[in-house]
Amino acid sequence: MSDELSALDPSVQDVIAEARRPVAVDASARRLLMEAVRAEPRPRRAPILAWFVAPKRLTMPPLATLAAAAGLVGIGVIAGYTINRDGRAPTERASRAAVTPQLPDSVVPRAIKFVLIAPQASQVALVGDFNGWDTGATPAERQPDGSWATVVTLRPGRHVYSFVVDGTHFIADPAAPMAPDDGYGQKNSVVVVAGASS
Amino acid sequence: MSDAADVQRVLDGDVDAFARLVDRYYERCARFAVRMLGNRDDAEDALQATFVRAYRSLGKYQERDKFSAWLYRILVNQCRSIASRRSQRERVFIREEAVLLNAPDRSTSWTGEDEELVQRVLAELDPLLREAFLLKHVEDMSYEEMSALTGVGVSALKMRVKRACDRLKTRWEYIKDE
Numbered sequence: 418m419s420d421e422l423s424a425l426d427p428s429v430q431d432v433i434a435e436a437r438r439p440v441a442v443d444a445s446a447r448r449l450l451m452e453a454v455r456a457e458p459r460p461r462r463a464p465i466l467a468w469f470v471a472p473k474r475l476t477m478p479p480l481a482t483l484a485a486a487a488g489l490v491g492i493g494v495i496a497g498y499t500i501n502r503d504g505r506a507p508t509e510r511a512s513r514a515a516v517t518p519q520l521p522d523s524v525v526p527r528a529i530k531f532v533l534i535a536p537q538a539s540q541v542a543l544v545g546d547f548n549g550w551d552t553g554a555t556p557a558e559r560q561p562d563g564s565w566a567t568v569v570t571l572r573p574g575r576h577v578y579s580f581v582v583d584g585t586h587f588i589a590d591p592a593a594p595m596a597p598d599d600g601y602g603q604k605n606s607v608v609v610v611a612g613a614s615s
Numbered sequence: 616m617s618d619a620a621d622v623q624r625v626l627d628g629d630v631d632a633f634a635r636l637v638d639r640y641y642e643r644c645a646r647f648a649v650r651m652l653g654n655r656d657d658a659e660d661a662l663q664a665t666f667v668r669a670y671r672s673l674g675k676y677q678e679r680d681k682f683s684a685w686l687y688r689i690l691v692n693q694c695r696s697i698a699s700r701r702s703q704r705e706r707v708f709i710r711e712e713a714v715l716l717n718a719p720d721r722s723t724s725w726t727g728e729d730e731e732l733v734q735r736v737l738a739e740l741d742p743l744l745r746e747a748f749l750l751k752h753v754e755d756m757s758y759e760e761m762s763a764l765t766g767v768g769v770s771a772l773k774m775r776v777k778r779a780c781d782r783l784k785t786r787w788e789y790i791k792d793e
Binding site for chain 2: 422425426428429431432433435436437438439440442443446447449450451453454455457459460461462585586587588604
């Protein structure tokens, strides 16, 4: 018996011992369950995840490798020029047309700032359907007032998201509407990004 | 074969690999659902919804999470939904005896009076206290695992478990003396 358990009152230990006994469930229930599962369409890997987990071999001749490396450096330099000195991307302040002139207003991405007040947290990240719920993709930055903030560029439409505090605690945005139950015991929030004309 | 390997097999189209996952976790999940919901009918509904939902969503499962923790998150949520629907239709908890008459193997589960008493005292707990108590002391989870699963902070969970134990002690002694 663990120390934690032995420290409990004997009557509580009795309840625990009894509650730990296996329960009998009708054997037909398990059979019906598997019948229901077999009637379901075959589950498929999430498309983005499938691409990342699928083994890939990339072979390039040496010159092509050099060219690709130079291209990546070029992208980095261009990206560096397009970020302001205060760290904000131009979509936060410039006209949308200047960023993506070829897109209609209804699909022009907009920069959205997400803020969570969590002075006790040691790290906060933003996860959502826009970043594949990847806890490492969008870290928030601690602000002088104890809040955490990050800016994400989102296309118009409805997006579901949550904050992750200290790597494990999923916290819905207290300042936003709640999303319907996702079935995984997790509370999420919703942001609706309007198109430019709306 | 590991959970992760079975998950990959299911995603490759092998439904029998999912049957292995069901076999591996069904009894544990059944125990939690019965203790949480207080009767086998609702528990079976919760189990079916949980495993079907897990099957549908298996493509979103990520290996860095323990499969058992991911599955439990779905189960806990299904139990909450069913308990919520049940409270809306004001169904009374004690139907256990009638259901047990139909249980296929009473020898392994029905140990007499004590199980019924345990179900009674558990049913008298607030659902959030009952859930925390079961995850901690029956499913033997750490507070950190419980926190990741429920989204509730560790200190709040410790408080719920303590309050559950305090109430169980009082009620258990009272019921045993009845």
